[in-house]
Amino acid sequence: MAGDIHDWNSKLILLKAETTEGTDSVPALAADALKVRNFVPTFLDADQKTRTLEKAFFGADPVGLSNLRRGATFDMDWAGGGVAAGTTIPPWMKVLAFCGFGAPLAGANSVTQSPRTSGIPSASFYYYIDDLRVIALGTRGGVGFTFQDDEYPIFSVNLLGAPPASLIDQVTPPAVAPTGYVDPLIASTEVSTFMFDGYAYPLRSWTMSDNAQLSQRSLINPKDRTKYGGRSWSGNLVVRVPDLGVANPFTKIRTGATGAATAVHGTTSGNIVQAAAQGLQITGAPTLSNEDGETMATIPVTALPSATGNDEIVFTSK
Numbered sequence: 001m002a003g004d005i006h007d008w009n010s011k012l013i014l015l016k017a018e019t020t021e022g023t024d025s026v027p028a029l030a031a032d033a034l035k036v037r038n039f040v041p042t043f044l045d046a047d048q049k050t051r052t053l054e055k056a057f058f059g060a061d062p063v064g065l066s067n068l069r070r071g072a073t074f075d076m077d078w079a080g081g082g083v084a085a086g087t088t089i090p091p092w093m094k095v096l097a098f099c100g101f102g103a104p105l106a107g108a109n110s111v112t113q114s115p116r117t118s119g120i121p122s123a124s125f126y127y128y129i130d131d132l133r134v135i136a137l138g139t140r141g142g143v144g145f146t147f148q149d150d151e152y153p154i155f156s157v158n159l160l161g162a163p164p165a166s167l168i169d170q171v172t173p174p175a176v177a178p179t180g181y182v183d184p185l186i187a188s189t190e191v192s193t194f195m196f197d198g199y200a201y202p203l204r205s206w207t208m209s210d211n212a213q214l215s216q217r218s219l220i221n222p223k224d225r226t227k228y229g230g231r232s233w234s235g236n237l238v239v240r241v242p243d244l245g246v247a248n249p250f251t252k253i254r255t256g257a258t259g260a261a262t263a264v265h266g267t268t269s270g271n272i273v274q275a276a277a278q279g280l281q282i283t284g285a286p287t288l289s290n291e292d293g294e295t296m297a298t299i300p301v302t303a304l305p306s307a308t309g310n311d312e313i314v315f316t317s318k
Contacts, residue, residue, distance in 0.1 A: 006130040011039060012173045013074070014126040015095060015139070015159075022138035022162065022223050025124040028174045034091065035178040036074035037154070041127060043134060044167065045069050067224070069216045070136050071160040072127065077184035078145075078153035080271035086110050086318040088270070091180050092155055093317065098123045099141040099157065100212060100231050102310075109269070110318040115310045120228045125161055128173040136161030140226045142212025144235070145275060147194070147263045148205035152184050153273070160214045160226050182271050191267050196280065197259030199247035201239040204296065206263055208235035208277075208303065208313065233303035233312050234283065237261075241288070241295045249299060252282050258304055272318035278311055279304040 013034045016027035027033075046065040053061050076095065081088030086109045093104045093113050102116040125139040139161030147153045185191050194203040213229035239249075252259065258279035266272035284300025303312040 006132050008129060010128075010130045012126075012128040012176070013039065013072075014176075015098070015123050017097075018122045018124055018138070021122045021225060024135070024137055024164070027124055027126050028176065030176040030179045033176050033178040034074075034076070034095065035181050036076055036157075039072060039074040039127070041072040041134065042070050044163065067216050067218050068163055069160060069226075070134070070163050071139065071141070071158065072125070073156065073158050075154040075156050078147075078155065078265050078273040079182045079184040080266060080269075080273060080317045081111065082180065082182040082270050084270045086269050086272070088180075088317075090182075090273075090317045091178070093315070095141075095157060096143055096155070096315070097121060098139065098159075099143040100210060100228060101143075101315075104317075110316050112314060112316045114314045115231070115305075115312060117310055122161075122226065125159055128171075131170050131172055133169050133171045133173070134167075135164050137164060138162050138224075138226050140214060140228045142210050142214060142231070144207070144209030146205065146207045147187060147192075147203075147265065147275065148207075149187050149192075149203065151187060153187050153192075153263075153265050156209070158212070158214070160216070162216060162224055162226065185266055185271070187265060191265065193264045194262070196237065196239075196261045197247070197249065197252075199242070201237070201242060201247065201249075204238040204240070204291070206235070206237055206261070206275075208233055208275075208301075210313075233277070235301060237280075237297075237299040237301055239297055239299070240291075241297050249282065249297075250286065253286070256281060261301075266318075269318060274316040274318065276314050276316070277303040278306055278314070 014027035016025040016032040081090045125136040141159040210231040217227040261280045283302040305312040
């Protein structure tokens with residue numbers, strides 16, 4: 001309700017593709033609503049331009065703000081589209097389309113989403129805190145993921161866009177709720193598997209980030225825009241060190257050889273999510289550590305594209 005107290009715990013997050021980049025697409029439908037966790041908004045960021053004035057006394061100089069930008073970070077659960085055939089697009093794929101991924105491609109029993117290099121669309125991003133409305137236009141983003149035992153696997157999203165003339169207003173939010181979501185599963189041996197280079201390593205976690213190069217591009221005459229300037233997927237594997245006679249990932253350090261990695265989460269059609277890296281390379285110094293008396297290895301890795309590209313990380317919903 002309108003008033004001088006705005007309930008922080010009452011939030012609505014909306015995202016909708018723009019027909020024209022930077023032109024408000026006015027998200028207001030249930031299909032535009034996101035179910036997210038750990039939502040952290042950046043209300044405003046800007047470059048400060050100080051006018052250093054000569055004066056006969058001490059004191060601060062006036063400051064102007066340029067290149068205004070805003071966004072948010074949040075997490076989304078790994079979960080399928082909810083239909084047994086496995087061909088329904090899950091909501092997180094709609095978000096990844098603004099984060100360097102192409103349109104989801106439906107197969108016979110699955111939907112696949114691969115990276116792209118050009119033509120990344122933009123979105124209008126709204127969030128309401130109670131009846132406070134904050135908008136970012138021309139929004140694009142980056143993404144990462146965490147696949148960890150005894151936790152809900154998540155996608156971590158980082159959005160960046162430009163504010164409209166009104167930085168914030170007070171508007172009653174639309175009466176919509178997120179649709180198309182199914183309940184996620186906690187990662188475990190019962191419902192999850194992980195393979196690297198053909199071996200099922202005892203896995204603590206696999207974390208990756210696309211390290212997306214996001215920036216606000218500003219020139220006189222063209223409208224300011226959020227530029228997606230590139231990506232480089234990297235992260236860490238944390239595994240229990242196996243019998244080296246069976247599997248030895250450390251032999252790849254000197255040679256730079258890659259291995260395919262695949263995480264599959266879920267066992268029931270309609271709620272299976274897969275992350276696959278066709279060429280994972282060890283690109284840092286592994287460390288050994290103790291976990292309950294067992295020797296663990298933390299292995300820095302980078303996901304490399306193939307010779308044809310746009311395939312370093314591919315997500316599938318089944």
